[in-house]
Amino acid sequence: MLAKVGAHYGQDTNRWHLLTGDKATLHKVIGTSFLARDAGDPFNSMPGNSTGTERIAVVDQHGRVRVYLDGLRPDTAVAVVAEIVKLREAK
Numbered sequence: 001m002l003a004k005v006g007a008h009y010g011q012d013t014n015r016w017h018l019l020t021g022d023k024a025t026l027h028k029v030i031g032t033s034f035l036a037r038d039a040g041d042p043f044n045s046m047p048g049n050s051t052g053t054e055r056i057a058v059v060d061q062h063g064r065v066r067v068y069l070d071g072l073r074p075d076t077a078v079a080v081v082a083e084i085v086k087l088r089e090a091k
Helices: 002-008 023-033 076-089
Strands: 055-059 065-070
Touching: 055 076, 065 076
Parallel strands: none
Antiparallel strands: 055 065
């Protein structure tokens, strides 16, 4: 299923990897790979108690940050996709 999603969005498998699995395993991988965990914060609503998710960067093909978005807003996923569409159209 993830291979189809990646192909649909033109995933470059040399640069991007899609990950799936059970939640406990994913949270462990995320917490030890690229997002810090804060199990002591009783108000943390992020899955796996991940921290540092409030700032999402959209990066262009040259590695330049084009925009930062608030990762805690419910509309962020839509905004990220919109920014990616803009980047693709600018080519």
